[in-house]
Amino acid sequence: MAETTARRRKKKVNWAPYLLILPSLVYLALFFAWPMIRGITLAVREEGALLTLRSEAQQLSLPAGQLPRGAQVTILDRQANVITGDEPAQADQITEIWFQIRAAGSDGQTVEGWTPESRIRVQEQDESGRPTAGTVRTILSSAADPLTSVYAEASEGSEIVGRLEARTEVEILGQEVLETWFYIRGQEGESPPEGWVQARYIRTTGNGTQGRIDRGNAGQFTTRYIQRMVNDRFFWPALRTTLLLIVLIIPVQFILAMIMALVIQANPKGSGFFLYVFSIALGISDLAVGIVFYSIFTQLGFLNSILQSLGLIDAPITYLSARTRYWIIIAIWIAEVWRATAIIMVIVVAGLQAISHEVLEAAEVFGATLWQRIRFIILPLLKPSLQVALILRTILAFQVFSVVIVLGGGDIVTVLANETYRQYYELRNFNVAAAYASFIMLLSLASAVVYLRAVRSQEEVSG
Amino acid sequence: MKRINPVLSILILAALLLASCQAGGGDGTPAVTEPAGLPTEPAGLPTEPMEAAPTEPVEEPTEAAAPTEVMEEPTEATAPTEAMEEPTEQAAAPGAEGTAMIPQTGSGPAFFSTQFTPVEEQERFRAILQEGGFDFTASEEGPLIDLVLAGAQAGQSNVDVIGSLHGTFPPLQDQLMNMIDVYDDLSADREFTPAFVETGLLGSEDTLYYVPWMQATYIMAAHNDALEYLPDGVDINAMTWEQFAEWCQVLMDETGGPKCGLPHAGLFHRFLQGYLWPSFTGGMVTRFRSQEAADMLTWARDSLWPTIHPQSINYEFMQEPLLAGEVWVAFDHTARLIEAFNTEPENFVAFPAPSGPEGLGFMPVIVGLAIPNNTSDMEGAVELIDYLTQPETQARVLRELAFFPVVSGVDTSDLPEGVAIEAGAVEAQSAAENAIPALLPVGLGERGNELNQFFRNAFDRVVINGEDVNTVLEEEGENIQNLLNDTGAPCWPPDEPSDGPCQVE
Secondary structure, X not given: OHHHHHHHHHHOOOOHHHHHHHHHHHHHHHHXXXXXXXXXXXXXXXXXXXXXXXXXXXXXXXXXXXXXXXXXXXXXXXXXXXXXXXXXXXXXXXXXXXXXEEEEOOOOOEEEEEEEHHHEEEEEEOOOOOEEEEEEOOOOOOOOOOOEEEEOOOOOOOOEEEEEOOOOEEEEEEEEEEEEEEEEEEOOOOOOOEEEEEHHHEEEEOOOOEEEEOOOOEEEEOOHHXXXXXXXXXXXXXXXXXXXXXXXXXXXXXXHHHHHHHHHHOOOOOHHHHHHHHHHHHHOXXXXXXXXXXXXXXXXXXXXXXHHHOOOOOOOOOOOOHHHHHHHHXXXXXXXXXXXXXXXXXXHHHHXXXXXXXXXXXXXXXXXXXXXXXXXXXXXXXXXXHHHHHHHHHHHHHOOOHHHHHHXXXXXXXXXXXXXXXXXXXXXXHHHHHHHHHHHHHHHHHHHHHHHHHOOOXXXXXX | XXXXXXXXHHHHHHHHHHHHHHHHHHXXXXXXXXXXXXXXXHHOOOOOOOOHHHHHHHHHXXXXXXXXXXXXXXXXXXXXXXXXXXXXXXXXXXXXXXXXXXXXXXXXXXXXXXXXXXXXXXXXXXXXXHOOOOXXXXXXXXXXXXXXXXXXXXXXXXXXXXXXXXXXXXXXXXHEOOOHHHHHHHOOOOOEOHHHHHHOOOOOOOOOOOEXXXXXXXXXXXXXXXXXXXXXXXXXXXXXXXXXXXXXXHHHHHHOOOOEEOOXXXXXXXXXXXXXXXXXHOOOOOOOOOHHHHHHHHHHHHHHHHHEOHHHHHOOOOHHHHHHOOOOEEEEEHHHOHHHHHHOOOOEEEEOOOEEOOEEEEOEEEXXXXXXXXXXXXXXXXXXXXXXXXXXXXXXXXXXXXXXXXXOOOOOOOOOHHHHHHHHHHHHHHOOOOEEEOOOOOOOHHHHHHHHHXXXXXXXXXXXXXXXHHHHHHHHHHHHHHHHHHHOOOOXXXXXXXXXXXXXX
């Protein structure tokens, strides 16, 4: 009896941890996994890269081949499908509306025929909303024919039965909603694919027998955007500058942070005050830091004013220029060290709290110098905190952005995050921007893996 | 104890859910004040590098790099203060879009404008609008385009009127209403500049994508002290680019440092497309890699750029270095020089851009008003456009904001000193005998900004990086040709019209 009860007690699963994890799993999936997958897909997938040709001029007919976007095609035939009112409009269906009109032509004769809806401004409608009367719209382009053409049938390929001047009053007799399909054949290869496609995918050139596929309707995985990213003029400079900044900034920050943390931990008088002063930089946005250091390093800024008033220089030196790029890097280095050391210091302070005083006192009793205490006791026990701080700081360093654009202008000295911004914001190239963002993420992941392996504490290594 | 655990875990679950709902909605508000506060600094700091522009874009890359930020979640336990910094940046990232577009209060059409975003200009423009019972939301171009595209996908547009530069509209061509009827009604009682209506067609024959709203251009400004160093025989209102470089050389030699400035971090591509290339080669794209262009770049590298203040790579608004005295002569957009003329009208003069061997290339800036499809307030939108294009409103905008009218019949007497100084130069520039108006690119669609990058690349690689002129012009010319072939864009002024994609000779 006692055994079965014990077994039943062992089998009872504790659901509490899983229930607690569930919301965070949902949160991670919604706000982390899904956007990340979408972002990476943007970088490797080209929507609309291929155009599917159909065997008949209908959306639901069998596919008859594919052509890539940008391909030159020959237009062999066209067909206008009439969309009747009771058919539900498909989401991506773009239709043309043609009006059947009657009006007095420019030569006085009555003209009756068809003209596109975009040429008529509807002025009157009947009770059911059908347009009954309107005026001809003006043609504003100075290069185009100022008269509107009226066709025999609802198609621009049919003959022109009359021309109307702008602002002519017309009677609207009826309308037709059309979707035009082209029968096209590719021009490359021995037996190029041919089939029907909707007219809106083709841009006609010349007299309407030639065309070019403007965009497709099927996506394809491609390395085009990654190639564009790598071949971009700014890619290698940005990567080099980012890595250079990381190598320059992080070791210095670590040493400084260690010193600051040890100072605080030694608990001198006013150590609380020091903690607050060191942490001031935590509360300032990186753009504000950039602006502050710009005002220091600019030609008529604080640094030059101080040096001039001390008599060390005669005329203001220009630091932030294209000729003295190293000065821009130095200014960025100083600004970043000033701004971000506190992040590491705070983590190290937290880690230092965990080291028991007894161990340190015992070491002092045994005659260890300060340096020996730091090297053999504090640093090894700090390894987990250092690992965390390193990973965090490196990931943030890959994203350095505002300070760089304020001090460097974005063209002379550029970093990976600035390139992401330029591709998205200025060049409106979402795919290449996504490629840059994915690249930054890859670098951050790689660096995290490197740190996790390199900075292993003793317990982890020995298992 | 065992019975308490499930209850406890459900309670903790509920608390977590509530906390995450709060965090999503609550964090937005504290972040509101931070980016909005930054643009007001310019008055204080002597050399403010940028104003409104970077405060919003700063937040964008935190969105782009969001996947890396979220990786800190697992380490939150050991880095509580680190996590403190990140959520405010993350919260500021979605919040920044809300702060960049300071939402308009009151009813009326939802008017989003990329013009008048600096705070002082916003207030003045808002005062003008409120007299007509309207309001507006200042916005950056990128977020505004995204907003309109999102509205198109959703089938309902939150934006009723878009007021923006010409270059904003090509990516939105499919989403904009044909303004031809609105234009027809408006032109019954006012006359628009025909050339600007033409550019509103965006290359089409009969679809008017925007109604012209305001115009501006780029001119030169000089401090009176710089006029003493003008070489003999040079007329400031009719000089050549070579004479300008000589003047800058004299300034540099005699005053101990370069005193001429160019907005390299600002609208520099307009300087290249609209002023340098047309003045020296007579065209923009067709003559991009001609011998004249190569000579021009060599001249820029050897005679012009060494006399330009090296911090030009950081200058976005030239009025700041002018007022700070870092620069004595500058080229920039009229709206980015106006503060200098308004603050110290007795110290500055404005003059038209210099001319080159082929003439005086200049580029007018056109701002337009458009209505997206599927708006909810069509009547209000048309009323707003009517109000903004009335001669009285255009005169007020000219007087207070230094953007020039696009309708005739605007009363230009009794302008404030700063605007009057600029108006003189604008007039002299467009009415010059050898003026070559260079228009904004059309037909490139949403890839228009890539053209800007190629011009900048050509200049930067030759003049700043010192690469070989012919190689650079070949490569960048190739890039331009590929862009033109891809988009099928025909040539536009100052180039001769072409049949089919424009060809770079």
